[in-house]
Amino acid sequence: MCGVYDALRLFPFSMAVGVCSGFGILGGCAAAVVCIVCGALFGFAFLPSWWTLLPIYALAFRFGSGAASVAVLLGGVFAFLLSLLPQEKRKLLFTPSVLAGFWLSAAFTTTALQTTNYFGIGAVGGTVREIFADYISLGFHPNWRGILYGTIVMVVLITYPRKFKQFSKKLSAAFVALAVTLPLHLALVPRAEGSPVDEVGAFSWQNLFGGAFFAGEIPRSAVPAILCAGLSLALLMTRELPDKPIQGLSVASLGCGALGGVPVCTDGTPRTALSALVCTVVTAVLYLIPGLSRMPVHALAVVLIVTGWQKVPWGAIAHAFKGGVRSIVSFICAVSLPVLLGVHYAVPLLVAVSVLFPDQENRKGCR
Numbered sequence: 001m002c003g004v005y006d007a008l009r010l011f012p013f014s015m016a017v018g019v020c021s022g023f024g025i026l027g028g029c030a031a032a033v034v035c036i037v038c039g040a041l042f043g044f045a046f047l048p049s050w051w052t053l054l055p056i057y058a059l060a061f062r063f064g065s066g067a068a069s070v071a072v073l074l075g076g077v078f079a080f081l082l083s084l085l086p087q088e089k090r091k092l093l094f095t096p097s098v099l100a101g102f103w104l105s106a107a108f109t110t111t112a113l114q115t116t117n118y119f120g121i122g123a124v125g126g127t128v129r130e131i132f133a134d135y136i137s138l139g140f141h142p143n144w145r146g147i148l149y150g151t152i153v154m155v156v157l158i159t160y161p162r163k164f165k166q167f168s169k170k171l172s173a174a175f176v177a178l179a180v181t182l183p184l185h186l187a188l189v190p191r192a193e194g195s196p197v198d199e200v201g202a203f204s205w206q207n208l209f210g211g212a213f214f215a216g217e218i219p220r221s222a223v224p225a226i227l228c229a230g231l232s233l234a235l236l237m238t239r240e241l242p243d244k245p246i247q248g249l250s251v252a253s254l255g256c257g258a259l260g261g262v263p264v265c266t267d268g269t270p271r272t273a274l275s276a277l278v279c280t281v282v283t284a285v286l287y288l289i290p291g292l293s294r295m296p297v298h299a300l301a302v303v304l305i306v307t308g309w310q311k312v313p314w315g316a317i318a319h320a321f322k323g324g325v326r327s328i329v330s331f332i333c334a335v336s337l338p339v340l341l342g343v344h345y346a347v348p349l350l351v352a353v354s355v356l357f358p359d360q361e362n363r364k365g366c367r
Contacts, residue, residue: 002271003278005170010035010047010279011286012174013307015200016300017048017262020117022060023068025200025293030261032283034252038264040276042248045269050304051106051311052263054343055232057113058126063222065260070218071344073257074230075237080250082238094239095354097327100316101334102350107308109338117301120146120198127342146197146298149185153177153299157306174303181299186291200300202293225344232347233263241268326357 010032018028028048035046055075059068082090094102112131116123120143123134156177161168189195218226233253238246245268252264320331333353337346 001170003275003280004282005172006039006045006047006271006275006279007282007286008170008175009172011283012172012178012300012303013050014048014262014283015178015287015295016174016303017050017053019200019297019300020114020304021053021057021068021262023065023260023262027065027261029287030259031256031264032287034255034259034261035264036276036280036283038248038252038255039271039279040273042244042251043270043272043276044245044248044266045271046249046252046264046266048262049265050110050307051103051236052233052265053304054106054109054113054338055229055236055347056263056344058342058344059222059225059229061124061126063218063225067218067222067226068229069257069260071226071229071233071257072261072263073254074226075233075263076250076253076255076257078231078234079238079246079253082234083243083246083250087240087242090239092358093235093351093354095327095330095358096316097320097323097330098334098350098354099239100313100320101331102338102347103312104317105335105338105346106343107312108335109343110308111305112339114301114305117198117297118147118150118305119143120298128339143197143298145188146296149181149197149296150298150302152184153181153302154306156180157303157310174307177303178295178299182289182291182295185296186294189294192294195294198297200293200295200297228348229344232344235347235351237263237265241266330354330357 014028014032014035015025016028017023018031019025021027031048035048038044038046056068056071059071109128112128113126115121116131116135121135121138121141123131123138125131125134157173160173160176185197189197192199237249237253241249245266249264249266252266255261256263317331320327330353334350337349340346341349
């Protein structure tokens with residue numbers, strides 16, 4: 001049953017992250033396959049997640065999914081190198097105030113980047129500043145049918161775990177939200193032709209290698225962003241994990257990069273080979289659901305937005321303001337840098353802030 005539960009968590013996020021990142025539904029499916037295979041090999045639960053999307057989001061839109069795939073591949077290399085550090089040292093790379101500020105900024109950044117999909121505005125850009133600039137130039141012209149679907153998903157994601165606490169641990173809120181939205185859309189709009197909302201579209205097997213590692217030309221101007229995105233991905237993935245899950249995670253990231261899939265993460269939860277096999281079968285069946293290509297993009301965007309805000313550690317934010325001037329300044333840097341510079345550039349700088357200006361409780365460890 002663990003394999004079934006993992007599949008119900010993996011499926012909606014692999015599809016949402018793939019579609020909303022610019023990789024497409026095939027990129028999400030490739031990530032799901034890599035998660036499953038690596039889970040069987042290493043005995044851990046590997047899942048695509050909303051925050052691993054952020055460092056490579058700008059690359060996919062600015063330079064194409066090929067450049068983003070290279071960053072995912074480099075993330076695997078850097079993750080393996082970080083696994084050579086003791087776990088206690090890795091934890092010091094992000095002080096508590098910096099980490100609390102980053103999660104808050106990551107939720108805001110996710111909201112800014114995905115609002116264009118939620119409202120159907122059509123703005124483009126890989127950073128908050130670019131998205132806002134495009135919002136201003138385009139004006140606000142929402143797609144109200146898409147907002148209806150997105151709002152339904154938002155209500156389900158917020159209320160379902162509270163009303164059905166035990167059941168939500170087995171059947172994820174994201175899966176329930178999409179299971180409600182897709183039939184509703186199919187009933188209201190039976191034919192794909194002339195659909196009033198953006199849909200994920202069918203698999204394009206001709207473009208299977210369109211985002212793969214060796215496909216497409218990568219300009220020199222993309223190299224700094226690729227390096228920073230790969231390093232940021234590794235730093236975010238490995239901070240609190242012991243060595244064995246990180247080594248498996250590095251292999252998963254290499255596989256996703258080679259296949260043109262989105263990055264993955266793990267919570268380090270052990271899984272058996274049988275669990276991984278069941279997850280494989282269930283996930284494959286879910287991706288073969290009739291009419292899945294009709295899924296509204298608006299619904300997938302809200303899955304990422306709500307998840308981002310639900311992950312914000314509000315208690316840690318309150319603690320950051322009680323830690324003195326050093327802690328407050330670190331928190332402000334962690335909130336502002338991802339918004340101003342983009343997550344791919346901001347994360348290495350935040351690590352530098354953590355090392356140079358540690359919180360009070362981390363000073364002894366940093367020495």
